[in-house]
Amino acid sequence: MFWHGCNYPWSTDGATAFYGLDFGANVWGSHVGVSTRAAQIARDFSEMASLGFTVARWFVFGDGRSGIEYDETGLPIGPDPYLFTDMDAALDIARGVGMRLNFVLLDHRWMFEGAPDMIADPSTGVLFETRLPYGRARVLDTREGRNALMAHVLGPLVRRYGRTGDRADLGPHIFAFEFMNEPDFVVEEWERDLSTQVMRPLPFVALAESVSRLSAIVHAHTGALSTMSAARLRNLWAWDDEALGLDVVQVHSYPDIQHPQRDVDVFGMTAASLGGTRPIVLGEFPGNGPERHPAGAAPPPTTLEEYLEFAVAAGYAGAWPWSFSGTDAYGRLPEEPLRAFARRYPEFVNPRAR
Numbered sequence: 001m002f003w004h005g006c007n008y009p010w011s012t013d014g015a016t017a018f019y020g021l022d023f024g025a026n027v028w029g030s031h032v033g034v035s036t037r038a039a040q041i042a043r044d045f046s047e048m049a050s051l052g053f054t055v056a057r058w059f060v061f062g063d064g065r066s067g068i069e070y071d072e073t074g075l076p077i078g079p080d081p082y083l084f085t086d087m088d089a090a091l092d093i094a095r096g097v098g099m100r101l102n103f104v105l106l107d108h109r110w111m112f113e114g115a116p117d118m119i120a121d122p123s124t125g126v127l128f129e130t131r132l133p134y135g136r137a138r139v140l141d142t143r144e145g146r147n148a149l150m151a152h153v154l155g156p157l158v159r160r161y162g163r164t165g166d167r168a169d170l171g172p173h174i175f176a177f178e179f180m181n182e183p184d185f186v187v188e189e190w191e192r193d194l195s196t197q198v199m200r201p202l203p204f205v206a207l208a209e210s211v212s213r214l215s216a217i218v219h220a221h222t223g224a225l226s227t228m229s230a231a232r233l234r235n236l237w238a239w240d241d242e243a244l245g246l247d248v249v250q251v252h253s254y255p256d257i258q259h260p261q262r263d264v265d266v267f268g269m270t271a272a273s274l275g276g277t278r279p280i281v282l283g284e285f286p287g288n289g290p291e292r293h294p295a296g297a298a299p300p301p302t303t304l305e306e307y308l309e310f311a312v313a314a315g316y317a318g319a320w321p322w323s324f325s326g327t328d329a330y331g332r333l334p335e336e337p338l339r340a341f342a343r344r345y346p347e348f349v350n351p352r353a354r
Helices: 038-050 083-096 137-141 143-160 168-173 204-221 233-240 304-313 335-344
Strands: 005-007 055-059 068-070 076-079 100-107 115-120 127-132 174-181 225-230 248-252 280-284
Touching: 005 280, 038 083, 055 174, 076 143, 083 100, 083 143, 083 168, 100 168, 137 143, 137 204, 143 204, 168 174, 174 204, 204 225, 225 233, 225 280, 233 248, 304 335
Parallel strands: 005 055, 055 100, 100 174, 174 225, 225 248, 248 280
Antiparallel strands: 068 076, 115 127
């Protein structure tokens, strides 16, 4: 079992990185989701398939700026009118090239101070932009908020693509649902990794409750998997608890030679040596680290070809480089190592690469 995937965290038109904007209308009152740019995104997926990928990991709500309608207290009351239109379009595009999507529902930036929102002036009704001082923390750190998110947004979303859902035909093209990207930076008890941009940290028990509830819905209604990602190898153990209902776990790895204390470099460590009982995917790593990386970072000289070969030999269930979109300092993925991988491992890759 080897799921050959990549990170397509958000789309781009070459000028704008659509972080958190691909699915649904946004808090500024506009709609620039997948269905409005389907032709460009379809070209991206055609290229991903030709490079051999079978799975794309794609962020949905990000920091909460799109796809969800909220009440006056900031709690979710349902999907906005465009969310499912965009998700249907994304899944139809994936279906067209024989790929599946790993939907990352929330980003850890959901909890960051300064998450964007629009507020109506109580006297005039005029909308103006604001920045939420605690992000959307109240949605996750209160039982009322977690219930609202699950009942009004995540539950309907999963069931729509379930066996008896309105778009059951698209369900087979969902690989997995991932509750939150890299929660290491928002968990109250993980002080070593807690971001200074989180003013109201999330107790792990609250996060675990949401993960287990989502897993139960996914398993009850769909054939998709439930997954979570660890930004730090030292926190991977937390996702191996049977009560969470996870089918596969991810470890993300961005080692830095200048800052070895931040995290352990997983390159060279077998999946079995990490001690888990579930399949492990190397869910993020620099796709072209020796050539492209942020200023001030010093990744080891490990190439994409070396990462992929290592992952297969070391028993990982996949190795998903960051990123196809190429909208940050890590840049786009080099193509030749992917074409070489497809030639060596035709059994793992999209038929379009063969």
